[in-house]
Amino acid sequence: MAEKVSNQSLLTWFLQRFSGLFLAFFLFTHINVHHFLHSEGLISFADVNARLTGSFWWQLFYFLFVPFCVFHALNGIWAIIADYRPSKGFSIFTKAAFWIIAIILTAVGTFTLTNLF
Amino acid sequence: MPTFKVFRYNPKTGDQAYFQTYQLPDVKGMTILEGLYYILENLDSTLAFRSSCRMGVCGSCAMHIGDKYRLACETQIADIGDTVTIRPLAHMKIIRDLVVDLTPFFAQYEAIKPYLIPVGEPPTREFKQSPAQRSKIDIYVDCILCAACYGSCPVVATDEKYLGPQALLKALRFVNDSRDGATNDRLSYLATDYGVFRCHTIFNCQQVCPKNLDPTGAIGKLKMKSLIAKFTGKLKKIG
Numbered sequence: 204m205a206e207k208v209s210n211q212s213l214l215t216w217f218l219q220r221f222s223g224l225f226l227a228f229f230l231f232t233h234i235n236v237h238h239f240l241h242s243e244g245l246i247s248f249a250d251v252n253a254r255l256t257g258s259f260w261w262q263l264f265y266f267l268f269v270p271f272c273v274f275h276a277l278n279g280i281w282a283i284i285a286d287y288r289p290s291k292g293f294s295i296f297t298k299a300a301f302w303i304i305a306i307i308l309t310a311v312g313t314f315t316l317t318n319l320f
Numbered sequence: 321m322p323t324f325k326v327f328r329y330n331p332k333t334g335d336q337a338y339f340q341t342y343q344l345p346d347v348k349g350m351t352i353l354e355g356l357y358y359i360l361e362n363l364d365s366t367l368a369f370r371s372s373c374r375m376g377v378c379g380s381c382a383m384h385i386g387d388k389y390r391l392a393c394e395t396q397i398a399d400i401g402d403t404v405t406i407r408p409l410a411h412m413k414i415i416r417d418l419v420v421d422l423t424p425f426f427a428q429y430e431a432i433k434p435y436l437i438p439v440g441e442p443p444t445r446e447f448k449q450s451p452a453q454r455s456k457i458d459i460y461v462d463c464i465l466c467a468a469c470y471g472s473c474p475v476v477a478t479d480e481k482y483l484g485p486q487a488l489l490k491a492l493r494f495v496n497d498s499r500d501g502a503t504n505d506r507l508s509y510l511a512t513d514y515g516v517f518r519c520h521t522i523f524n525c526q527q528v529c530p531k532n533l534d535p536t537g538a539i540g541k542l543k544m545k546s547l548i549a550k551f552t553g554k555l556k557k558i559g
Contacts (some may be wrong), residue, residue, distance in 0.1 A: 212517040213550055288479045
């Protein structure tokens with residue numbers, strides 16, 4: 204047991220399940236609100252805009268969705284890569300690339316949401 | 321008459337691996353292991369395979385029979401069908417035919433420290449354990465180290481440092497043991513990147529275990545114990 208090894212996979216495993224539960228709740232709510240509970244014809248940009256500007260909780264809901272979705276997707280891909288015991292150099296490169304992708308996607312998502320209000 | 325298609329490979333000759341076909345007599349109740357011995361004694365004395373007790377205790381004769389890993393001594397030919405395809409355990413180097421090098425399997429077993437580590441000085445007489453305490457390790461002590469679970473695990477296939485289902489099942493046996501005092505040390509090691517959180521809960525190990533020990537369930541329990549230890553600040557840094 205002398206080799207130095209991290210227990211990062213404990214936290215990533217836990218957060219993958221936590222974000223997965225949130226996303227299941229999010230998708231159920233999102234699909235219901237947009238496709239089943241919307242009674243006045245097809246949903247439009249104005250409807251979405253009205254919902255987001257009219258409620259702090261809806262804003263929070265969608266602002267949380269973006270980082271959770273990005274984390275769940277990229278962490279899932281990393282879990283697949285980690286199964287193949289990548290070299291240290293490849294791990295550092297992949298993690299750096301994933302962080303950059305995560306920041307860009309979260310920024311774009313947040314920017315889009317902000318412009319809806 | 322049953323037909324055996326047996327995996328043949330001798331790395332010393334450098335020849336390609338192939339399946340050799342043997343015709344066996346139709347004997348009621350004949351096991352796969354008895355069939356292999358029939359081949360060895362009557363048809364082909366060059367066939368290599370492991371066996372010892374012939375009664376499902378030693379775990380030596382685990383191999384891929386038909387559609388999954390089984391003990392050759394506990395499997396009747398009639399239960400598989402007229403044609404029986406036999407391969408060695410996967411993920412380990414083949415020494416010859418159905419004999420594999422089990423060194424990585426036993427290295428992972430050794431890594432989890434499969435012995436009791438008591439708190440402080442051991443008692444002068446025996447450790448006392450109530451029936452309720454003993455029941456927590458009941459099924460896990462029955463593992464016969466056959467490596468069927470190890471051979472069936474796809475995570476082992478891609479990551480040779482992963483501890484594997486057998487070592488993790490045995491680790492729970494010591495974590496659950498009331499006489500053991502190294503629970504947090506054990507969980508700290510099991511929660512590393514080579515441990516329980518590499519398991520994808522594929523259930524292959526549970527499906528093939530000849531003793532029905534449920535390694536997948538044991539790993540699930542270790543995950544929960546590791547998480548609780550982490551969030552209560554009991555996990556230690558390894559190395």
